[in-house]
Amino acid sequence: MAGRVQRRGRGARTGRNAKERTGAGRPGFEQEGTEVSDAVLVLEDGKVFRGSTYGAQGQTLGEAVFCTGMTGYQETLTDPSYHRQIVVATAPQIGNTGWNSQDSESRADDGTPADRIHVAGYAIREPSRTVFNWRADRGSLEDQLVRQGIVGISGIDTRAVVRHLRDRGAMRAGIFSGTSLGPVDGLQRIVQAQPAMLGADLAREVSTDSGYIIEPAGEPRFEVAAVDLGMKASIPEQLAARGCRVHVLPSTATLEQVEAVGAHGFFLSNGPGDPATADTAVQLTRGVIGKGIPMFGICFGNQILGRALGRRTYKMRFGHRGMNIPVIDEATGRVAITSQNHGFALEGERGEEFDTPFGRARVSHVCANDGTVEGVELLDGTAFSVQYHPEAAAGPHDARYLFDRFGDLMDRGRKAGGK
């Protein structure tokens, strides 16, 4: 009996708080001219979610996408692939492990590790009131958001946002916070005036300009030319741990630059924007494969290798963002649980083999949820790539073996070439 009363009481309290925080009960689409204050997430189709200021106060624009990771928000927020995207977290409470000096995925232009947050905005349901983690040596998440001027919103019904984006697709959005934001239709017009993600050429905005070198851990075994299209910091670390000296090159890199470092292998990174715009990287990839240099690509790199092999890319309705996305490896039939963050995909079908200017290729991996292409490779094994993130943490490490495969490939290439 007492238990029932308590349950009812708890339910009632939650309901009241949620109503205060979210403005629940108002229609999602508001009347023109309705004045807004505090914080709102406005979608391009006119859907409005009212909440509270979180992080920096102000205005931010980007594509609204959702991420289903239950952990690892620091890795997500600092991943340069999220440039110009407003991330909606499906995990109901965010921030309880604070901010630490180890998990950031961004680098300064000269390659030194950086804490830079790349998302355009962050939309969450409930901020943690306490930070409780032994690694949280950089304070709280919200402090970081404020310090870096990242505008967020809390107290919104993130489940409702996700359902909307799942049904209608990722779309342009804005977070606006402050005391008097003006009429809601004015905010919607601001949202609609920003460029769309389709056709956005963004890698240059996050790539290194000058390039840098990450030294190998232990004995150097390979020289690797890695094109930084928005590369997560842990990728060169994974390569360095396998004896690679990683020569990180800007997104504008040329074949001459790749050859100048004496590359045993070529790596194409993840990165933001529409892969259909990455013509320079596609041309470079064709040149590299033509020279017989072994290559490996991750995410944006997979889309670019696919394009170099003659495939096209398309924009997915809402993409894959999270840490528990199952991928089938066609070579073994095994499923890896993977970490992902992409809104575009390569055209192709499970089991497909196709001709390319470099010989036969195939779709090597597919997503077990929706059958989309998750990897491609040349049948001779000299070029391969995956749409997911084998370097990722948080999330499982099921796919780390792909870095070893790249090492084996470079070994074979070196023996064959006598280098």
Ligand SMILES: NC(=O)CC[C@H](N)C(=O)O
């Ligand atoms: N993480 C990535 O490399 C993302 C690739 C590309 N920008 C996409 O959204 O599909």
